[in-house]
Amino acid sequence: MSEIPNYGASLPKQYRGSSVGDIKELGIKKLFRMIVLGPSYSGKNNLCMFILKHSPNTFSHLHIIARNKDQELYDYLRDKPEGFITFYDSPPSVDHERRIPMNSGKPELVIIDDYSNDKLLQKNAS
Numbered sequence: 224m225s226e227i228p229n230y231g232a233s234l235p236k237q238y239r240g241s242s243v244g245d246i247k248e249l250g251i252k253k254l255f256r257m258i259v260l261g262p263s264y265s266g267k268n269n270l271c272m273f274i275l276k277h278s279p280n281t282f283s284h285l286h287i288i289a290r291n292k293d294q295e296l297y298d299y300l301r302d303k304p305e306g307f308i309t310f311y312d313s314p315p316s317v318d319h320e321r322r323i324p325m326n327s328g329k330p331e332l333v334i335i336d337d338y339s340n341d342k343l344l345q346k347n348a349s
């Protein structure tokens with residue numbers, strides 16, 4: 224059996240959105256899914272900040288769904304450009320998260336903090 228060619232990668236640049244490709248500084252694809260699990264103070268938020276700092280102009284919007292938004296890192300992020308970050312008091316349904324039209328060409332980043340065992344979030348995400 225022969226290998227299936229990657230036709231998306233071979234499209235001319237004019238047909239590819241800005242969400243296609245890599246974040247060179249991180250060595251990962253622009254479109255990625257990641258789950259970071261660990262105990263309190265293990266560096267999960269620090270990893271998220273590292274990803275944000277090393278992927279400038281990659282994401283069109285940042286959604287933060289956090290059980291406890293009163294954290295130093297989130298206070299710092301609140302001072303960033305207005306309209307780029309949305310904080311949620313309770314988990315929204317997946318349909319209500321998108322802020323930027325899909326044709327913007329840039330992916331959005333969603334951070335879900337401290338909800339790994341939350342049944343309501345699991346229901347809304349499916």
